[in-house]
Amino acid sequence: MKIVAAIVALCRSFLNGQHGRVLAMPAFSAPVSVSRRTLISARQLFDKIPQRGEVHRFGSEFEASSIRGSSHQGLEEEYKNGYHRELSKHGSVHGTLESFRKMNSLGMKPTKYLLCTALNSCVKTFNLRLGLQFHACVIQMGYVDNLILNSTLVDLYAKCNAIMDARRVFYGMERHDQVSWTSIVCGCSKSGHQREAILMFKEMLGTEIKPNSFTYVGVISACSELEEGLEHGLLLHAHVIKLGFSKNNFVTSSLIDCYSKWGEIDQAALLFGESTERDNILLSSMISAYSQNLYGEEALKLFSEMRNMNLSPNDHTLTSVLNACGSLTILQQGKKMHSLVTRMGAESNVFVASALIDMYSKCGSIDEAHSVFDQTVEKNTILGTSMIMGYAQSGRGSEALELFDHLVAEDWFKPDHVCFTAVLTACNHIGFLEGGICYFNKMINNYRLIPAIDQYACLVDLYARNGHLRKAKELMEEMPFSPSYVMWSSFLGFCKEHGEVELGREAAEHLIKMESRNAAPFIILAHIYAQAGLWTEVAEVKNLIQQKAIKKKCVGWSRWLKEN
8 A cells, every 4th residue: 555655645746736846745654645536646657557566566565764855975875785786786677676676575675776776777768657666666765855866757757758747846846956957958858848948948047056068968959949049059059168068079069960950051060170179979960960961072071081080980970971972972982881881780770771772762773772671670660761762762653652552561660751751752753643642641541640741742743743733722722831932933833834824923923922032933934924925024024133133043044035
């Protein structure tokens, strides 16, 4: 019953919180009175525990402790006991449970150190269910005010994506330390609560606790996912310099990653150039930044420098370099990288294997790509999607669709948005309108996926490619979001191809509103008018370009105007 009482207390603390703050959780040296609602929640939590016997065996003998608010010094004293040596020997969740059993057989209570180590084991293995059991033990033993245990609990819930539970524990703490602040900031960032991560970081700055390198990495990563992230990122960069973290390669690498995502490759390169001690982490980040922004030659040059420094690339670096080879369509260099991947034993990494498939596909060696796919033992959706996209981009749409239809029967294959983009791209390349509509509907009805703009763009292109321009326009108008510049631009191109003057004019108007200084829509519209023999309209477009002093980036524009 005592372990149930601890779980009840855990549920009660999560139910009674106001504004994200939990009430102090009492130790159970006395019987507990609970409401029916709390008992139901306790039962629900208890039912979630997969191996209740593990806790019950050592929990049934425990007695509630009257110890409160142990200091760091007290924890360090317990560090010296014999069970520390026993646990260090095991170093795993299994070892932790074994130590619990041994303590139980000797009639001993688990120390705070042992519970902290147990929770850390759960953090490392992302074992939330077992972590819930140890949290219950923390409550039962009366360690609810212990700073280190609470910080570890925040870390556990945050890393297991139980961010609401992490917040409840965090706001229930009487005081915080660097670990708890960093855990909640990083947890919010990784779980998709980027704005909350930034707010938590600002709140932290109002305390006496200073951020560490991990805190900065967490909040910088949060900024990279926001539209207004560059503004926040620049302020954070200044703060990093102010607090003396500008020489920390871990922090610098995260800033390089974020500048890369914002498209500020010059700023990323400047930051990299200022670094004095270049290591694997820093070089890998810069190589990735160059590769992501299609600076393939710079990525390969930096990789060569890395090899000359006798630094071993990690899987992420190999992936970035393979992507650079693919974007430059340098097959020979790509094959050399494949040999390096094999020598390093990295071919089993699904991201590296996917990059190999992508590289061979872009270089026109689709059979080599399929060979990599076949030889990869541990396949997953990412790998399957890469192969489907490889076929699609190589003009072998039918084979892409055949592969998809074959893979859906595999247990490991779970089609996602990216996969359906590849499938619809394949339909697009072979003009398979009926198939495209069918796969689009399957995505919604069979896989319960809400189409994003990429899938809509593929279907719009498919309708327009087959001459159903009005249907394509209707689909753009029915979408739950506004058509992008690329969608309208593609639609305008199909209007030119099919000689559709009215819809072409409308598409051009949308594009001009979005980017009035871009000459491309004016030029295509002039071509549409010329095809229809509307020379007065062609002259009007020419005058508009001259009046707006629009930069004419399209080759042959001046000659075309003279000839027409």
